Amino acid sequence: LALLGVVEVLGVAAIAMVCYWAAHYRGGFAWDGSGQQFNWHPVLMVVGLVFLYGNAILTYRVFRDQVKFGVKILHAVLQMTALILSIMALVATFDFHNANGIANMYSLHSWVGLTAVILFALQWVLGVSTYLLPFARRWIRTWFMPYHRFLGLIIFGMSIATCLMGLTEKLLFSMDADTYSTFPPEGILVNCLGLILVLFGGFVGFIATK
């Protein structure tokens, strides 16, 4: 599967680009209620709800021939790590907003984004209780599996769409439309990052539904 190589290269490129954007153009990182604290938000979301999420989806395809129980643990742990990072990412913006008297949850980005995180947490709890703990009967596991897959992929799509809105918003907060429309390097960088997120999502979806 050379496709897997492509996916990993895209994923690592996305992480590198979002870090470079935050560090070089947006003033770097801190945890002090400033815009530098906000910068953790996009970075943690791309690492957690895109990169780790995507890789967690692929575990069963990559480790086809390994012991099922081990792969389940890996899948669950990756998804748990993604969930924790996404919650840290939420704390980063909410803190930043509160420290600066900015309202919370006003944007379409935040509505779709919070819905995605809540559904993700729900899916995680349902996943653990259905497929990891020994309580669920076989027919429940079998019956629920198509829903688990479908919901998992839809939430993944919502995450990526949320990132695209977030990138668009942050660019328009950092520079106005007149500047964005002169093709500045920062704009091009972020546009390329957005395209890479779309490609990453597309390839993960392709492998997972093949």
Added chain:
Amino acid sequence: LALLGVVEVLGVAAIAMVCYWAAHYRGGFAWDGSGQQFNWHPVLMVVGLVFLYGNAILTYRVFRDQVKFGVKILHAVLQMTALILSIMALVATFDFHNANGIANMYSLHSWVGLTAVILFALQWVLGVSTYLLPFARRWIRTWFMPYHRFLGLIIFGMSIATCLMGLTEKLLFSMDADTYSTFPPEGILVNCLGLILVLFGGFVGFIATK
């Protein structure tokens, strides 16, 4: 299938909301290079690349028991109409930009959006030549079908994500972030429209992959 009713209600609600937004908050419609010409852009995109596209995807599920050839024609005609409307929608913005000296194709929204329209056009040509015209062998039709389905659904997802970025952009052009963050009625309307587009896409995807 009560789900189908839900999908149609969501779709019609989305069209009503985007029309109301453009007419009531954004100054209505015209074809004169003004912002009123731009207003055709979101309306035609929502009607074409979301509503008609979604309904075209569903044709084979809705008309399960009809003659296959008739359903194919319907599917192809709906997708062709969607393509034509989306091209008119593109003309609406490009015209508006050119008439007002605004650069073209600078945003992440436009990059993902144009990619989606080009892939959609390609998919349409491939669909007609593989499944409508009599040239393609049976094994080619069978071999290509999973790709046709997958690409069709991915491009649909890209369309919806593009709409979400477009809504975000247009709101931030029309009011600044300080206003958006006071929860004005226009902001709430557009956020709800965005959520409805996500729901519409989710339900169409669910029915089409069930």
